[in-house]
Amino acid sequence: MRKNITMILAMCLMAAAMTACGGNSDTAETTAAPAADTTAAAETEAKTEAKTEAKTEAETEAETEAAAEDAEAAAEDAEAEDESADEESGDFTLLDVTADMIDVGVYAVDENQNELVFTMFTEPSGTPMASLFIYAPDGTGDVICGEYTAEVETDEDNITWTSLDLTDVYTGNEFTIGFAESEDDQVYIIDTTGTVYEGQYLSADDTVVYMGTAVALLS
Numbered sequence: 001m002r003k004n005i006t007m008i009l010a011m012c013l014m015a016a017a018m019t020a021c022g023g024n025s026d027t028a029e030t031t032a033a034p035a036a037d038t039t040a041a042a043e044t045e046a047k048t049e050a051k052t053e054a055k056t057e058a059e060t061e062a063e064t065e066a067a068a069e070d071a072e073a074a075a076e077d078a079e080a081e082d083e084s085a086d087e088e089s090g091d092f093t094l095l096d097v098t099a100d101m102i103d104v105g106v107y108a109v110d111e112n113q114n115e116l117v118f119t120m121f122t123e124p125s126g127t128p129m130a131s132l133f134i135y136a137p138d139g140t141g142d143v144i145c146g147e148y149t150a151e152v153e154t155d156e157d158n159i160t161w162t163s164l165d166l167t168d169v170y171t172g173n174e175f176t177i178g179f180a181e182s183e184d185d186q187v188y189i190i191d192t193t194g195t196v197y198e199g200q201y202l203s204a205d206d207t208v209v210y211m212g213t214a215v216a217l218l219s
Contacts, residue, residue: 094131094145094211097121103128105207106179108189108199113137116197117210118179118189120148120164130164132177132191133214141218144168144175144192158183163190 097119104120117133131145146166154160163178178190179199189197202210 092123092125094143095215097208097211099204099208102204102207104179105202105204105210106187106189106199107202107210108197110197115214116189116191116199117202117207117214118177118199119207119211130166130177131211132189133211133218134191135214135217139217141214143214143218144170144177146175161190 101121101123102119103122104118106116106118108116108118110116114137115133115135117131119131121129121131123129127147129145130148131143133141133143135141144166146169148164148166151163151165152160153163159180159182161178161180163176165174165176167174175192176194177192180188180190180196185201187199187201189199191197
């Protein structure tokens, strides 16, 4: 657009000069004056157009940046919603368990050096869960985990037995596991066969560490 304006101005000036050469001095002065006015008007128009173009470019750039920010915010919201949906859809794993979720943690080792980690925890959704890791010296082992229903009873020796019936989320099989506590604070783990192992309580933090270690060993 600026090139066109420049060419028009040049043509106007040339026409004014040709008219001045073909008449007297008074006529030349009279004819040149409108050309000067036309030049000033054209320059003003050019400046106005340049300002308009600059303003339009700035507004477009601002709108583009705002759109990019909105898209980024929408993507972050979508990601947060996806994570929330994953948790609600059952994609929560044992590696996602944190210390604040732990209700009970017990560790035991039998005479054959088989290691067991028993855990009761509560998912963020509020679902009570239990898991049992079994790891053998030869590197084999197993893990079961699932939502449970509990039964508690105390025997004649004042040992309180907590039995947990659960459906394993990995296999769909049903198991019964649990733990027991005596009056002197001795704790035991009960495996899927009903075998009892003398164990020791774990802190919530240690329980998470033991669970993570067992997962790594069984992977």
